[in-house]
Amino acid sequence: MCTGDKLSICIRNSKNEVLFQNEASQKACGSKAPGVCGNTACAEMMKQVEETSPIQDGMKLHKGQHVEGQFVDVMLVKDGENVMTFLYPIKNEAEKQAAQEAFFVSKGLTPSEIRIMRMVTAGMTNQQIADKLFISKATLKTHLNNAYKKLPPSMRPTQGRVA
Numbered sequence: 001m002c003t004g005d006k007l008s009i010c011i012r013n014s015k016n017e018v019l020f021q022n023e024a025s026q027k028a029c030g031s032k033a034p035g036v037c038g039n040t041a042c043a044e045m046m047k048q049v050e051e052t053s054p055i056q057d058g059m060k061l062h063k064g065q066h067v068e069g070q071f072v073d074v075m076l077v078k079d080g081e082n083v084m085t086f087l088y089p090i091k092n093e094a095e096k097q098a099a100q101e102a103f104f105v106s107k108g109l110t111p112s113e114i115r116i117m118r119m120v121t122a123g124m125t126n127q128q129i130a131d132k133l134f135i136s137k138a139t140l141k142t143h144l145n146n147a148y149k150k151l152p153p154s155m156r157p158t159q160g161r162v163a
Helices: 023-029 040-052 093-106 111-121 126-133 137-150
Strands: 008-013 017-021 059-067 070-078 082-089
Touching: 008 023, 017 023, 023 082, 093 111, 111 126, 111 137, 126 137
Parallel strands: none
Antiparallel strands: 008 017, 008 082, 059 070, 070 082
């Protein structure tokens, strides 16, 4: 199974014995297979899945968790016999902003367009952005149109943005 070097996958049975770990999981938690996993962070998250399993499927997403010294998104899946844990490392806020900045610069956005696109990706409405930057909505729309022309089509809104 090819999962890349970021996604950690661990499969445990009902006795908490590790049945499978990919390389990323072994790097994150140490090699546990065969053996019993004592990762308390995963165990705490699994309690939430077990508590709700009588009323919903055994799958739970935990965003922004701190596990084994890193921030990760965690997906726990319980299929009745085994528990599959998927850990995906996430960037902290400073790393996210640096990556966004580098991406926008690589696409040729101006400093004003970058500042506006940061606000767009943060979920701000056009009115909020215009108010914060003390510009008219018409000026904002000009900046947005210029930025969207430089960005890949997948980043352009499919429907109008909130005014």
